[in-house]
Structures are given as structure tokens and as C-alpha cells.
Amino acid sequence: MSSPDETLNVPPANLSAPSEVRTNLFSGLWTFLRPKFRSVNIGHLLLVLLGLHLFAMSFPNTSGQYVFDECYYVGSSGSCAGNHFDQDLLNLVPSNLEHPFFGKIWGALGIYLFGDNFFGWRIFYVLIGVLTVWVFYELALVFFSKEKALFAASLLGFETLFFIHTSLALLEGPPLLFGLLGYLLYFRKRYYLSALAFGLSILSKEWGLYFVAALILYVFYSELVRKPSTTVSTPALNSRRQKNRWDYSGLVKTLLFILILVLVVSLPLWAYDAVYHPQGFTNPIQNFDYYYNYHTSLKISPTDTDPWHRAWNWINPFAISPDDYYVTSVTVSYYTTLSNGTKVLTGSVTYHPIDWVGMGNLVIWYSIWAIVPFLILKPLITRKFTRLEAFVATWIIGTYGPSLYLSAIVNRVVYAFYFINVDPALALGIPMLISFISPEGSSMQRLLMGLWLGAAIVFFILFFPIHPGPGL
Secondary structure (H helix, E strand, C coil): CCCHHHHHCCCCCCCCCHHHHHHHHHHHHHHHHHHHHHCCCHHHHHHHHHHHHHHHCCCCCCCCCCCCCHHHHCCCCHHHCCCCHHHHHHCCCCCCCCCCCHHHHHHHHHHHHHCCCHHHHHHHHHHHHHHHHHHHHHHHCCCCCHHHHHHHHHHHHCCHHHHHHCCCCCCCHHHHHHHHHHHHHHHCCCHHHHHHHHHHHHHHCCCHHHHHHHHHHHHHHHHHHCCCCCCCCCCHHHHHHHHHHHHHHHHHHHHHHHHHHHHHHHHHHHHHHHHHCHHHCCCHHHHHHHHHHHHHCCECCCCCCCHHHCHHHHHCCCCCCCEEEEECCEEEEEEEECCCCCEEEEEEEEECCEEEEECCCHHHHCCHHHHHHHHHHHHHHHCCCCHHHHHHHHHHHHHHHHHHHHHHCCCECCCHHHHHHCHHHHHHHHHHHHHHHCCCCCHHHHHHHHHHHHHHHHHHHHCCCECCCCCC
């Protein structure tokens, strides 16, 4: 049996300082979570996005409630009365001729299969939006590792305006899907299938031509500017024959590409004209002439003060003016009961349970202010321009350049949602920048990607169209 003195001499328990406990706690938490993050793949992202789309597309969900331009395609009441192209398509009635028909066939198919309701209007556009992210992920793998490709795909998936326009019965999803598919097939050297995809992009909405223009710029650079000269150690005659064979083969492939592209666009339009007889059109040239005349008539009036009708304001931090697509308001009043039983109004709060707002994710949109200067200065300083840099540059020029030209030179109205065609280029440009400024595979690189994506997700949550509160 020990004495009291011996008991007091027993060493104290090994207790850590509070700061050490916190450090060990966070270190252990990260050790636990790290393999979970590393196991996340494109399938998880697509499932999350699909769930968010299915939830958002359910509001509003009653007949006669359409968001933004939905009333032109499925509406039959209000300011868009008489414009219900999806149903007209099913009933062989020509309408809404300012765009090709293929982008609207998905709404007609949904109505045919699931009925004239919110689910029928929107479900195929939701699926198209999720497929677009998947195709973009595969395209990003051409240039990046799986980790960076997933990062790029996440940026596109959580871009607010892209999410909004692929949750509703709107036309912007199909041309983007087929445009991205055209790029992917091109880089996989499936050139004729690429031409088919680009044709379907144009047939979905005429701005599919922007993606083709960007491809032409990229091919021009990669084949005629960037392609290094090679020395062939064969006799001059054989060298000339090889060059001639290559030129002939390349010319044939180019001509077949153009032929397929033209046929994919023109033959369905010809069939549509033959069946629907829109305004006496008998050939695709008349269709495109109508598209051109209609859109060039949309001039910016002297009294038009909407900053987002001018393309440069889409990336102007001093001219943010998003459009209200569909907003509901619920006002809750608060009262205080006095000692005599009288209720006195003490304040009120207005909620917007359904809040579809045409707002781009500025965390992604404003990255153009870093990406474009980088694309200009980097080749001037290093005398090097990688394939990825050329692709991002030509994509931005091909899809944003026309809108800048139309609003600045032609004085034509353009709309901020056109910028979703530039979104994928920025989603490639951001990891391109991060790869340049931080070592490959470093913790700094992962930290920058995490911070950028985290900021984009926070912005996405703030402008998510469905908000908790009264009315839900």
C-alpha cells in the first residue's frame, strides 16, 4: 500500500494543449475525408446536377405558368398567347420561324410522352443539360487529368445561367450539347461524326455556326501557323509525292466534312418546309434568309437603357442588371401585442420562394479578365502557344466575338444568356491558368481549384431559383 507522498509523485496524465487538440482533430478529419474526395468522379457530379435540375424544374408547376421564353414555345396564354411551338410541331402547324425546329423538338417529344405539363415541357432539356456536362468532361480529358477535367466540368455544371437555361423549356441547351460533341469528336479524329454533330447544333439554333467558326479558327492556327516544318530524309521527288498525297487527302476530308455539315442542316429543313409549308418556304436558303432578316431587325433603340443588351456589359462589374425571368413574392408581416390586447405592426419581410433570375455566375464570367490577358501576353513573352491555349482563345473569339460585333457595330440587340456559349471556354481556361501559376499536382494547385470551385458553388447557391421560405 503506497503512502500519500508516493501517490502525489505519480506523473500527471498526458494532456495536450487545446491548440494541439484542434490541430490533431482537423488533421484526422482531413485524413478521413481525403480518400472520399479523391473517389468522387463524374458520375457523382452528374447525379447531383440531375437532382438539382429535377427539383428546380418543378417550380412553377401549374398550367399557364411559364418562365421567361417558355411562353413562346409551350405557352398559350398571357403575352405569348398563340405561341406554342412544341404543340404546333405535333399538330403540323408552322410557327416560331425565327429559329430552326430541331431545338424545339425535345419539348414536343416531352409533351407527347408525358403530357402538356411542366414535366413534359422540361424533362428532355434537363437531360440535355446533364449530358452536356458529361460531354464537356470528356472534352476536358483531351487536355487535362481526370481531376482537372472534373474541376472544369463542375464549373460548367454550377454556372447559374447554364443551369437555368437547361432546367427550363428553352433553346440554349441542345445547340451547346451538339457543339461540344462536335469538338469532342473532332479531337478524337472522328471528323465525319464531328460534322454531323455540328450540323445538329446549327439545326438546333442558328448560333451553332459560332462553334463551327471557332473550329475553323482553331484548325487554321494548328495546321497553318503552329504546325512545325519537318525535314524528310527521302529524295525530293518522294517528298513532293508524300506532300501532294497529304494535301489531296486533307482536301477530300475537308470537302466531305463540309458536305456532311450542309446536308445535316439542309435536308431536315427541306423536309420541314415540305411538310409544314412555313410562309411558302421551299428550301433551306429561304429559312436562313428569314433567320437573318428577323434577327437583324432587332435593333437597339435610343431609349433602351438595359445594359445587358450590349455584349461588353456582360463582363462589366459596374453594370450588373440581371433579368427577372419569373419571380414570386410573399410578404410576411410581424406584429407585437400590447398589454391592452392591441396588435401593432412592427415590420415585414418579403421573400421570393421562386426566383428565376437571368444571372450568370460571376465567379466564372469574370475569369475572362484573367484568361484573355494571359492568352495575349503569354505567347508574346514565351513565344509558345499550346494547343489548349489556342483552343480556348479561338473558342472565346468564335462565340463572344460575334455578340461584341453585333452590339457595337451593327447596333443589334443581344442577350446576356448568349454568354453560356462562352462558359465552357472559361471552364477550360480557369484550370489552364491554375496549371500555369502553380506546380502540377501540388497542394497549392488543389487549393486554388478548391477555392475557385467553392466560390462558384456559393454563388450558385445564392442565385439558386428555389429559396426556402413562406410559400414553399
